[in-house]
Structures are given as structure tokens and as C-alpha cells.
Amino acid sequence: MIIGVPKEIKTDENRVGLLPVGAEQLVAAGHRVWVETGAGLPSGVRDDDYEGAGARLVPDPAEIYREAELIVKVKEPVPDEYPLLHEGQVVFCYFHFAADRGLTEAMQARRIVAIAYETVQSSDGSLPLLIPMSEVAGRMAVQEGAKYLEKPRGGRGILLSGVPGVAPADVVVLGGGVVGSGAARIAAGMGANVFILDVDLNRLRYLADVMPANVTTLMSNPYNIKKLVASADLLVGAVLIPGAKAPKLVTRAMIGTMKEGAVLVDVAVDQGGCSETCRPTTHRDPTYIIDGVMHYCVTNMPGAVPRTSTFALTNATFRYVLEIANRGWEGAVGTNQYLAAGINIVRGKVTHPGVAAAWGLPLTNLTDRQ
Secondary structure (H helix, E strand, O other): OEEEEOOOOOOOOOOOOOOHHHHHHHHHOOOEEEEEOOOOHHHOOOHHHHHHOOOEEEOOHHHHHHHOOEEEOOOOOOHHHHHHOOOOOEEEEOOOHHHOHHHHHHHHHHOOEEEEHHHOOOOOOOOOOOHHHHHHHHHHHHHHHHHHOOHHHOOOOOOOOOEOOEOOOEEEEEOOOHHHHHHHHHHHHOOOEEEEEEOOHHHHHHHHHHOOOOEEEEEOOHHHHHHHHHHOOEEEEOOOOOOOOOOOOEOHHHHHOOOOOOEEEEHHHHHOOOEOOOOOEOOOOOEEEEOOEEEEOEOOHHHHOHHHHHHHHHHHHHHHHHHHHHHHHHHHHHHOHHHHOOEEEEOOEEOOHHHHHHHOOOEOOOOOOO
16 A cells, blocks of 8 residues: 655644654555655654655645655645545544534545544543643643733733732633543643543542642532633643534633633634634734634644654554555454444445534444445
8 A cells, every 4th residue: 555644734733643653563564655755844853764764755835745555744734635535544543523614614625534533432431542642732721821821922921820929820720531630731731720620430439549639629510600600810622522513611701701811722722612602823923812812723733743642643643544555444344333433424424423413414324434
């Protein structure tokens, strides 16, 4: 099989979908790996490293898309890449279809096989290909929030930790999963007064056991959310329903009750955001202000730390890349239910319930497609 690794062209996206160590293993298994020239440079990976691993460097991405049976990317194709995709081609990356109807319809029209990192799901419900980037994003959420709380950045002028005689900031985290727990742990480590909310009481019990003393766990319900949003200096949105739109837990009215210069970091933006005021931003232009509240809603937060993110991501994705290459996508998903959960679109038909529900599209069972 020819595996293609194009350079990411989404704004300020610096990760790459495959490292030389992965290319070497694919070549050893009898496959051909074509990597776009310069694809790994933003992550600190040289072209020579890929050539040394047996990959072929290709300067023209159109050639990669034309010939490759499997495209391994990080982020979803952008409009300039749509015409390069062809029927039956397997594309393995983060898609987040439930947040983008235009992308969903474009991939249906191109009749590709879309396997989404974010919906590959283990038997225990965990998301092994989303976890590494959730770990990065959760940690970054507090790092970015602390930065934008600074007065020159437009924030309230608050230090998260406070100092002796001055109270620390109040940090509210909506969601106790990988993103939320990571954010809470970093905020607590910086000395903030942290509240973390979740709908799963067992998860809250676990968090109460493992979190520092300056983290308070609370049940996520409209009353608690409304009360804590109004008191937050930094609000982190970290809710997730795999493959589906994020629930709008923070209303526009709630935003209006927040303190002047408070900061909202909506990590759920990839799935549409958990606040009604969320709209996607980029690293180049990351923030906007509504009702005096600084909003940070960057859709590819881990792209800002590509060296860390690329290695963390490919550690998780490569085993699936190799399985698809060795067995073909149908053979791979036929024996690997984790990977089967990652199939979102097959030759124009939506096969993931979250995507179908998001846009009111017919749902086709993976085993029933024609």
C-alpha cells in the first residue's frame, strides 16, 4: 500500500501525521511511504530523517493525494485539499464532523473513507487517539488562560496563585475527563482556587481522591454552572460527547454575568464549543471579547507545541496506521472494534451516529452499507 503524509496547511498547524520511525516500520512491512517535502520541519523532524527511514520525499502534495491509498494527517482536510481527494481513498485524521457541516458534505461528495481519530473508542469508552491531544490541550488551557488574564492582554490583571495576603484566582472547569482533569491539576499546581464539575458521580469521587486540596468537585447541573460561571476568573470548557456536538452549557446570559476581564478557554470548540458565544479562532488571531469576557477558542491548541504533540499523537496512532496498511481498512475494522468506531463516512454514507444526529443525515450501519 502507498501511505501518503502531506504537510498540514491549516492555519498555524505545525504537527505531522507520521514520524520517521513509523515510516521505517511501514517500509519494513512492505509498504511505500510518500512524505511531502518539509512536512515534518515544524515539528523538528528533518527530510533526511524520513529518507533515512526509507520514505520517498515528494514536493507536490497533489501527487501524494493522487497516488496514495491511505492518507495520514493530523487535522481535517481544508477546502484547498478537497479536490485532491478521490473515491475510496482512506483518510485517517481528526475530522470533528459534528462541528462542521460543510466539511461533512464535502467528504460525502468526495466519497472517501473517513476514519476519525476522535471517535476511535476502546471497550471501556475511552478515546485512545484523542487522549494524547486532550492531555496537551488541558494543560495548555490553563497556560493560555493565565496569560490572557494579564492586563496587557486584556484580562483582569490577576495572578492565578495570588500572593500572601491576596486571594488566588477562581478557576472553574466544566468537565472532569482528560482535558478537565489536566486543566484542574495544572491550575491547582499554580495555586488557584479550582472547581471542577462533571455529571458522573463516580468520576467526581475519583477526582476528589486524586486532586490536591485546593480542588473542589461539584455535580454539573444548571444551578451550579450558573453560580460558578459568574464567579470565575478563568472558565475552562472541557466537555465532550464522542463524535457529537458539545452541549451548550454556558449561555450568552451567563457570559453577561462574568467579571470584566475574565477569560473563557473553550477547549470543546473542536466539537462546536460548550458556550453559546464560542466561535473558532486560530493561533494567529486567538481571542475576541464578548460582554467584557476574553474568549480563547483555538481549534488546534496542540499545534502550538508541535514537538510535544506530534510525538504524543503518533505514539498512539501508529499501531492503527500499520493495521490499516497491512489489512486494508475493511479487514482492519472487521477485527478491531476500536477502529470500527472511528469510521465516520464511507463513500458518501454517514456511519457514525453522532455525525448523523448533528446534521439530521441518514445513518448507515457499517455492516449494512452497499
